[in-house]
Amino acid sequence: MHIRKVAVLGAGVMGAQIAAHLVNAGIETVLFELPAPEGEPNGHVDRALAGLKKLEPAPLSSMANLAYIQAANYDQHLARLLECDLVIEAIAERMDYKFDLYRRVSPFIAEQAIFASNTSGLSINTLAQAFPVELRHRFCGVHFFNPPRYMHLVELIACRETDRFLLDRLETFLVSTLGKGVVRALDTPNFIANRIGAFSMLATRHHAQAFNLGFDTVDALTGRYLGRPKSATFRTLDIVGLDVFAHVVNTLRENLNDDPWHRHFELPVWFTYLVDQGSLGQKTHRGIYQKIGSEIHVLDLHTREYRLSDATIDEGVKTILRERNWAKKLAGLRAHVHPEAQFLWAVFRDVFHYCALQLEYIADNARDFDFAVRWGFGWDNGPFEIWQAAGWQRVAGWIADDIMAGRTMANTPLPVWVTDPARTGVHTPQGSYSPARQCDQPRSTLAVYRRQLFPDQLTGEVREYGVTVFESDDLRMWHINAGVAIVSFKSKMHTISDALLDDMLRAIDEAEANFSALIIWQSEPPFSYGANLLKLMQGVQEVHAGMFEQFRQAANRVKYTVAAGAGLGELLNAATGNVPRVGDVVAKFQRVSQRLKYARVPTIAAVDGLALGGGCEFAMHCTRIVATLESYIGLVEVGVGLLPAGGGCKEMAMRAFSEAQRFANEDRIDVFPFVRRYFQQIALGTVAKSSEQAREMGYLRASDRIVMNRFELLHVAQQEAHALTATSYCPPLQQCQIAVAGRTGIATLTAAMVNMKEGGFISEHDYDIGCRVAQVMCGGEVDAGTLVDEQWLLDLERRHFLALLATDKTQARIEHMLKHSKALRN
Known part of the structure; x- marks a missing residue:
């Protein structure tokens, strides 16, 4: 099976950018949207394509590629779906909208075509129910991260009926033709990257409030010093969109009632206040931050007014953060009495704790887990990599001590596999640990990965360059x-x-x-x-x-x-x-x-x-x-x-x-x-x-x-x-x-x-x-x-x-x- 032509359903920001990256790769692409009520029937798509020219960073690797995206609408052009080898749905994150669309287009899906939803966290098995039984083996989730051209991660999620051969072919296309890093996620709410990324942000917000730290101070602490993007935490929320993050958190709250951390899946009053007044972040020019002239201002929680961002970090904490050895860095943060250091240790501890409990349920192995966070959120190292580099058993002991002392966000003990005295980490030259299989799982043997002579490397893996x-x-x-x-x-x-x-x-x-x-x-x-x-x-x-x-x-x-x-x-x-x-x-x-x-x-x-x-x-x-x-x-x-x-x-x-x-x-x-x-x-x-x-x-x-x-x-x-x-x-x-x-x-x-x-x-x-x-x-x-x-x-x-x-x-x-x-x- 060769994927030569693709249809994208939905010309919103995400759908239009996925279409843009497909033509960047030289793939013939048809972009569908509802017909415009007045004027040109493809008016919605035409406006979306015009919008691609204005986006920064640019979704198109060359403006000339714009001409290769074909506009279509659901009233006139559904028959063109029969020409497509892959159909990607990228409409709004509502089950009812998606069900209606799937029923409408399913008669026009070609016999060997794959149909994939770009949902960021809805259940793939539930979505599959909208298709006739005979089509479900060709349905899966394919979650691109925004912006699709630049973000390396794509999460691939099977439903119970998905044909594994078709899934392998789709992974090959995503990896080699589109240049992506593919992680196979289990069908759980928000999959891997958004699940862990959202929890990390919630934990950061929780401890920032507990230690009375301002947004700009938190961002000064949680950016490049930790090997994360310069946008750190709250600036990242502005870039993502506060409304988008609210949707991710709501998905967690509504679908994970038995999660030990469920009570933390709530948004604070100030967050709701910003969303309600339309301060959604970068796209509305105001959110947690606001640029006034050439100056960056930040929301002050006490006054609910914006003040000049002027965060400074304690010099002793800064010295610890400059340490490149994770063992020394985490030990230094845990031992230091300054609130900034205690805040950082608390965030690391609770993220590690959460990851250890959730690994078995959301990913096949620790490698997919760490790559999802690295490729999806721009971290230099995944959570398990950091934990392993800092000394697995020592950090596990610190976490266990804090659980016993009631300092953690949840009191659930660490899994038995974590505290096994023989364990020194989850990544080895033989593979990465899989709790479900209770063994180290090697890398994928798909033929496409033979083209990667030196693939992205994890802590614990050994590499020799010829x-x-x-x-x-x-x-x-x-x-x-x-x-x-x-x-x-x-x-x-x-x-x-x-x-x-x-x-x-x-x-x-x-x-x-x-x-x-x-x-x-x-x-x-x-x-x-x-x-x-x-x-x-x-x-x-x-x-x-x-x-x-x-x-x-x-x-x-x-x-x-x-x-x-x-x-x-x-x-x-x-x-x-x-x-x-x-x-x-x-x-x-x-x-x-x-x-x-x-x-x-x-x-x-x-x-x-x-x-x-x-x-x-x-x-x-x-x-x-x-x-x-x-x-x-x-x-x-x-x-x-x-x-x-x-x-x-x-x-x-x-x-x-x-x-x-x-x-x-x-x-x-x-x-x-x-x-x-x-x-x-x-x-x-x-x-x-x-x-x-x-x-x-x-x-x-x-x-x-x-x-x-x-x-x-x-x-x-x-x-x-x-x-x-x-x-x-x-x-x-x-x-x-x-x-x-x-x-x-x-x-x-x-x-x-x-x-x-x-x-x-x-x-x-x-x-x-x-x-x-x-x-x-x-x-x-x-x-x-x-x-x-x-x-x-x-x-x-x-x-x-x-x-x-x-x-x-x-x-x-x-x-x-x-x-x-x-x-x-x-």
């Missing part, structure tokens, strides 16, 4: 088999230093001598934040010792910077005099780029996440790019007052020439319109917000591949390498005749920038940077149409890069980036 060829402080070259070599960076944020450039040259030599291909792949995103600019500062004569001292101080305060991949760790070396002059390093960077392009074996850039500056330049020079959909690619050097000098300007100028050749008439090639487009991207530091956008912007070529599931990236890169070698790969011939726009193009681009400068849109230094980018992109002060070679353009890159690096204003931009992690427009 056989090492050579390894340094910055880079490791390795292989899984003798055919294809893999290079992985070890530097912070995978930045590119002078030492890493040397390692890359060695890796290319090794690949040419002993392997059939070379892949650049990182075990975790980003692909690369780019060149480590700080080492390059050594070659700038105008930099004075005082500035280096300021940089040293900044390095102690800031972990890393973003622009063009500048890394702080190299900065301290910059003052020692041990770093080669900047011009030599830039030339070496260009040499690595050119070697990647013209190596005797194919080179593959396996891109996931950010590929900025020099990282983008490395990728562009490889034989192929294989990129995940959520890759953000761009040449961003202007953010620190520089221009791309690792071959980026040169490569874009060459691509402009290639495009101009395709559209040329017999008399002449006009390269300028194509150069102008790429010039604007570089001068503005524009980053593609998906791999599809990167292709539209010219960073990816038509031959490059886009992968939906990031855990399949290395597999696809290897397959691409094998395909290239199977066709007797030969490196491209070097181009010696590249037509450039010359001084005429430079003059046109400069004139446009003069207007922008005089209008106050860009600064004097922005103008200077733009002029130098124009010089390189147009091939310098030569006649339009002059033919140059790659080295000519590389020399221009290097010369203008060094000139900018020598300016006080560029140095000030770098310093500002180091101190504040954002660009300075001086």
Whole structure:
């Protein structure tokens, strides 16, 4: 069974976004809604599609995909359901609405089609009763998380009659075609992620009230310090929508009367007050928080008025939270007397307690449980992972003590399996514990998971990354088999230093001598934040010792910077005099780029996440790019007052020439319109917000591949390498005749920038940077149409890069980036 066409029933926010992600994946999609009472019958769908253009983050990986969603309504187009291999229902969370719809559409479900409900927590077995008996084996739940494009989790829920073969095929489609992490949940209220996520929020609210902590203080404590999203707890509620959360809690209260924590499934008076007055969070611009001008205000429970959010955390508690070792962190919180620490321990304790009691009833095993919370709520580690990392038996003892002392939210004892003295956790190399089976359950054996050479890893699992060829402080070259070599960076944020450039040259030599291909792949995103600019500062004569001292101080305060991949760790070396002059390093960077392009074996850039500056330049020079959909690619050097000098300007100028050749008439090639487009991207530091956008912007070529599931990236890169070698790969011939726009193009681009400068849109230094980018992109002060070679353009890159690096204003931009992690427009 192949899923080639999908219908989505319901064009609300969730249904429209599911449709958007389906077309992101190249799936023909029909979006259904009730007919509009007046005007165009598909008016409701048309408005929903128009709304997709305005949503942030963008549901569509390319706005062009919008045209591939077909509008339909239930009165005129039900017969089109017969063409669909999968039908996803995504209407309002009411049983009566869903029953009516199911009865209406069931005669039009194709013989082999799957019908799935996107319900977030209603019973799948109950919903199945709306279908004729002969259709129930093709019904299941498929719960996407919002926003569907970005959230990795999909919960797959069978009813009693669901055909397991069809469920396996649907899981394969969700994993590989849509790029999702699938967890099979049991048919219990709110399934896994919403059940645990909602309880965690209820426990947090309960203890925040008990310890008299404000909403902003709680969010300061429960965000990134705990490995959770920056939105933490109450800001997350605003993002989700207070009305949506109220529905989740009501589902728990109405369906879990025998739950020991049932009395806590209530919403406080202040919450109901906000919902009743329409303060639902982000979608109504006011909820627990409200943005007033540029300031964030938070609801004060005592006055029911909004006050300026100014939460601070106790320094002693902050020190504990900075501890990365979970055993020390939880022990420190439990022992500390400050209310903030006691609050955090109480939340952890009660969430662990709840998870231990519920695991058997809502999930097949602890792996599905932890992945559901991680992928659905953005936690770095699931509850059981944290518990195991902190010392299973010790934490279990603490929880048991608090249960006996009456400090927990429920007094039910921990399950026997938890307190087994032999137990050290729930995740092992052999599998994850299943209370129902009373054994460690291995990972799924579905064929689709063979494509995930290194799937998402849990605490307690053991992983080995192949056989090492050579390894340094910055880079490791390795292989899984003798055919294809893999290079992985070890530097912070995978930045590119002078030492890493040397390692890359060695890796290319090794690949040419002993392997059939070379892949650049990182075990975790980003692909690369780019060149480590700080080492390059050594070659700038105008930099004075005082500035280096300021940089040293900044390095102690800031972990890393973003622009063009500048890394702080190299900065301290910059003052020692041990770093080669900047011009030599830039030339070496260009040499690595050119070697990647013209190596005797194919080179593959396996891109996931950010590929900025020099990282983008490395990728562009490889034989192929294989990129995940959520890759953000761009040449961003202007953010620190520089221009791309690792071959980026040169490569874009060459691509402009290639495009101009395709559209040329017999008399002449006009390269300028194509150069102008790429010039604007570089001068503005524009980053593609998906791999599809990167292709539209010219960073990816038509031959490059886009992968939906990031855990399949290395597999696809290897397959691409094998395909290239199977066709007797030969490196491209070097181009010696590249037509450039010359001084005429430079003059046109400069004139446009003069207007922008005089209008106050860009600064004097922005103008200077733009002029130098124009010089390189147009091939310098030569006649339009002059033919140059790659080295000519590389020399221009290097010369203008060094000139900018020598300016006080560029140095000030770098310093500002180091101190504040954002660009300075001086």
